[in-house]
Amino acid sequence: MTLSPEIGARVSAATHCPYCALQCGMTVTAEAGGAAGGGGRPEVEPRDFPTNRGGLCQKGWTAAELLDHPDRLTTPLLRGSPVDWDTALDHIVGKLTALRAERGADAVAVFGGGGLTNEKAYLLGKFARVALGTSQVDYNGRFCMSSAAAAGGRAFGVDRGLPFPVTDLDDADVVVLAGANVAETMPPFLSHLRGARQVVIDPRYSATARAAVEAGGLHLRPAPGTDLALALGMLHVAVAEGYLDRAYLAERTTGFDAAWRLAAQWWPERAERVTGVAAADQREVVRLLAGARRRYLLTARGVEQHAHGVDTVSAWINLTLALGMPGTPGSGFGTITGQGNGQGGREHGQKADQLPGYRRIDDPVARAHVASVWGVDPASLPGPGRSAVELLDALGQPGGPRALLVFGSNLVVSAPDAGTVRSRLESLDLLVVADLFLSETAQLADVVLPVAQWAEEEGTLTNLEGRVLRRRRALPPPDGVRTDLQVISELAARLRGSSPGEPFPADAFPDQPEVIFEELRRASSGGPADYSGISYARLDAGEALHWPCPSVPLGGAPHPGTPRLFLDRFAHPDGLARFIPVEHTQPAERPDPEFPLWATTGRVLAHYQSGAQTRRVAELAAVEPRSFVEVHPDTAVRAGLVDGAPVRVVSRRGSATAVVRHVPGLRQDTVFLPFHYGGEQTVNLVTNPALDPISRMPAFKACAVRLEPA
Numbered sequence: 001m002t003l004s005p006e007i008g009a010r011v012s013a014a015t016h017c018p019y020c021a022l023q024c025g026m027t028v029t030a031e032a033g034g035a036a037g038g039g040g041r042p043e044v045e046p047r048d049f050p051t052n053r054g055g056l057c058q059k060g061w062t063a064a065e066l067l068d069h070p071d072r073l074t075t076p077l078l079r080g081s082p083v084d085w086d087t088a089l090d091h092i093v094g095k096l097t098a099l100r101a102e103r104g105a106d107a108v109a110v111f112g113g114g115g116l117t118n119e120k121a122y123l124l125g126k127f128a129r130v131a132l133g134t135s136q137v138d139y140n141g142r143f144c145m146s147s148a149a150a151a152g153g154r155a156f157g158v159d160r161g162l163p164f165p166v167t168d169l170d171d172a173d174v175v176v177l178a179g180a181n182v183a184e185t186m187p188p189f190l191s192h193l194r195g196a197r198q199v200v201i202d203p204r205y206s207a208t209a210r211a212a213v214e215a216g217g218l219h220l221r222p223a224p225g226t227d228l229a230l231a232l233g234m235l236h237v238a239v240a241e242g243y244l245d246r247a248y249l250a251e252r253t254t255g256f257d258a259a260w261r262l263a264a265q266w267w268p269e270r271a272e273r274v275t276g277v278a279a280a281d282q283r284e285v286v287r288l289l290a291g292a293r294r295r296y297l298l299t300a301r302g303v304e305q306h307a308h309g310v311d312t313v314s315a316w317i318n319l320t321l322a323l324g325m326p327g328t329p330g331s332g333f334g335t336i337t338g339q340g341n342g343q344g345g346r347e348h349g350q351k352a353d354q355l356p357g358y359r360r361i362d363d364p365v366a367r368a369h370v371a372s373v374w375g376v377d378p379a380s381l382p383g384p385g386r387s388a389v390e391l392l393d394a395l396g397q398p399g400g401p402r403a404l405l406v407f408g409s410n411l412v413v414s415a416p417d418a419g420t421v422r423s424r425l426e427s428l429d430l431l432v433v434a435d436l437f438l439s440e441t442a443q444l445a446d447v448v449l450p451v452a453q454w455a456e457e458e459g460t461l462t463n464l465e466g467r468v469l470r471r472r473r474a475l476p477p478p479d480g481v482r483t484d485l486q487v488i489s490e491l492a493a494r495l496r497g498s499s500p501g502e503p504f505p506a507d508a509f510p511d512q513p514e515v516i517f518e519e520l521r522r523a524s525s526g527g528p529a530d531y532s533g534i535s536y537a538r539l540d541a542g543e544a545l546h547w548p549c550p551s552v553p554l555g556g557a558p559h560p561g562t563p564r565l566f567l568d569r570f571a572h573p574d575g576l577a578r579f580i581p582v583e584h585t586q587p588a589e590r591p592d593p594e595f596p597l598w599a600t601t602g603r604v605l606a607h608y609q610s611g612a613q614t615r616r617v618a619e620l621a622a623v624e625p626r627s628f629v630e631v632h633p634d635t636a637v638r639a640g641l642v643d644g645a646p647v648r649v650v651s652r653r654g655s656a657t658a659v660v661r662h663v664p665g666l667r668q669d670t671v672f673l674p675f676h677y678g679g680e681q682t683v684n685l686v687t688n689p690a691l692d693p694i695s696r697m698p699a700f701k702a703c704a705v706r707l708e709p710a
């Protein structure tokens with residue numbers, strides 16, 4: 001990092017993109033005095049980093065526009081009026097203290113995000129459990145990664161999205177992408193697939209599918225919610241056609257027989273009837289995988305965001321285990337994490353059932369370890385709380401929380417059944433939102449706290465391959481703006497002594513990122529996601545450190561981290577991977593005469609998540625200024641909808657407006673909508689909050705709708 005104290009000088013910081021989990025390397029150059037220094041807009045340049053190799057997508061190239069954006073919040077707001085920080089923080093703590101005294105600690109809830117740095121995720125989870133004493137803490141990663149995480153955990157014993165560096169894909173012969181549209185979500189990722197025959201499994205003829213087909217690959221189009229049946233059909237092919245890797249099965253796995261008993265009923269023609277994917281295509285893909293020396297299968301939200309998402313991911317893992325792929329050099333299974341710190345964000349304790357280091361909060365040994373680092377009695381730590389959707393649904397209801405503190409989430413756009421979420425937020429006694437902009441959720445808040453953003457702060461993130469990265473500050477935040485860490489620290493200082501039990505240590509909530517990371521190292525030590533051997537100094541020296549990276553030296557040198565997991569053994573105590581017996585079940589909601597179409601949702605190239613940031617970037621807003629619905633032209637004709645017509649997409653829960661976009665490559669029974677827009681264009685007014693029974697992830701990817709001219 002280069003930082004000059006002289007106001008007026010141009011300074012640069014080597015950092016990473018604020019958006020997705022590819023965490024492309026970039027350099028930010030800015031005026032030393034910040035955006036207010038008058039030296040022109042901060043600028044972004046790509047830099048060479050293994051995940052992006054000097055490339056950036058449109059979102060990354062334009063990210064600096066957020067830094068001096070006129071919409072930036074620079075003063076706290078109390079019921080819409082500007083106030084000073086002391087007034088805002090005192091108001092929050094006064095309300096929280098009264099609520100806790102009247103209704104108990106669980107009357108207060110905390111909601112975090114997968115874009116928060118590791119330090120923020122760690123401190124926020126600790127703040128909830130120690131300063132507030134509440135079990136009611138969860139985060140928006142529950143919407144993104146929880147099904148993949150649960151499936152990875154039960155098959156391999158630990159969840160790391162890609163258990164190998166993304167550059168390993170460069171040498172692949174075959175890559176299967178199930179429910180992943182990387183051409184739009186993370187375009188530089190495509191550069192790692194150029195040498196491979198690609199197979200894309202997606203109900204849409206997505207940009208990724210088009211790229212694969214144009215390069216000689218395949219596109220399979222299962223009906224929404226039927227991916228599990230497709231994976232079962234392909235496992236059947238693997239066994240019936242003699243591709244089973246029996247030596248691998250015997251040496252490295254357990255549980256095949258039980259999984260096969262179910263898959264044996266799914267001959268490919270039966271899978272074809274359910275999924276719409278030709279049996280011949282199923283056979284061809286399995287032959288491709290079985291015949292390749294270097295082969296990978298990667299899943300993403302398309303197969304995960306369902307009411308049976310965990311089982312669906314397990315079905316794909318079973319297929320790869322049958323073919324001997326996971327933990328084999330040059331081959332593997334992985335899931336493509338979406339949010340910028342989607343991996344680190346699920347490891348350090350902002351999730352309802354976890355403590356730092358990817359420890360379980362109901363594990364007495366884990367509780368004792370973390371409590372000792374925190375200097376509190378293990379018995380004082382609350383147990384597991386409600387998962388995100390259940391937490392939001394309980395807000396303001398009998399027995400539910402009456403106050404919510406939100407960091408890094410725009411819930412009224414990103415949560416399923418957003419109309420109900422809005423009414424729950426409106427029923428609270430206190431809603432506090434820390435954000436850069438007056439997001440749709442911040443507009444509902446009693447108190448809004450203006451916080452710093454990516455290039456204005458230090459910290460670490462963990463990218464999609466489990467590599468820990470340094471986020472570096474290029475410029476100070478605008479006057480009046482504080483970091484999330486400062487906000488948490490200030491609130492904790494005011495809350496100290498107000499709880500009925502022993503007060504927590506006075507220095508328990510520092511606001512310096514490196515100090516917090518040092519504590520995180522100790523808290524994670526010995527856990528599945530062990531960061532104890534990682535330090536700012538090692539990262540700043542340019543070391544590529546993937547967790548687990550224990551503090552115990554290896555071969556007389558500091559532990560080098562673990563770029564590739566599972567090469568010798570999986571993380572279960574016996575070292576074996578688990579086949580999980582899974583069976584296809586119908587999606588939670590199916591089309592019927594009243595709502596005859598499947599609706600599926602996803603991202604577009606120009607926008608990121610709820611769009612609270614990218615919708616404010618002029619260049620990106622010009623590309624995709626408003627929501628649209630992709631419809632097959634024949635389906636559109638039947639509904640009387642011409643290309644470009646305004647339309648209302650209606651489900652049992654509500655409706656969203658959009659503009660019709662005719663797309664011949666789409667299934668005729670399916671429509672697609674992006675989820676980046678607010679107000680009446682909020683697609684989550686339509687989506688189904690049905691939850692996976694294990695991960696508690698909502699079914700964003702399949703619900704029943706009808707189209708009405710608007």
Ligand code: SF4
Pocket residue numbers: 017018019020021022023024052055056057058059060061185186187188189
């Ligand atoms: Fe890279 Fe993702 Fe940022 Fe695009 S959004 S520049 S792919 S990190």
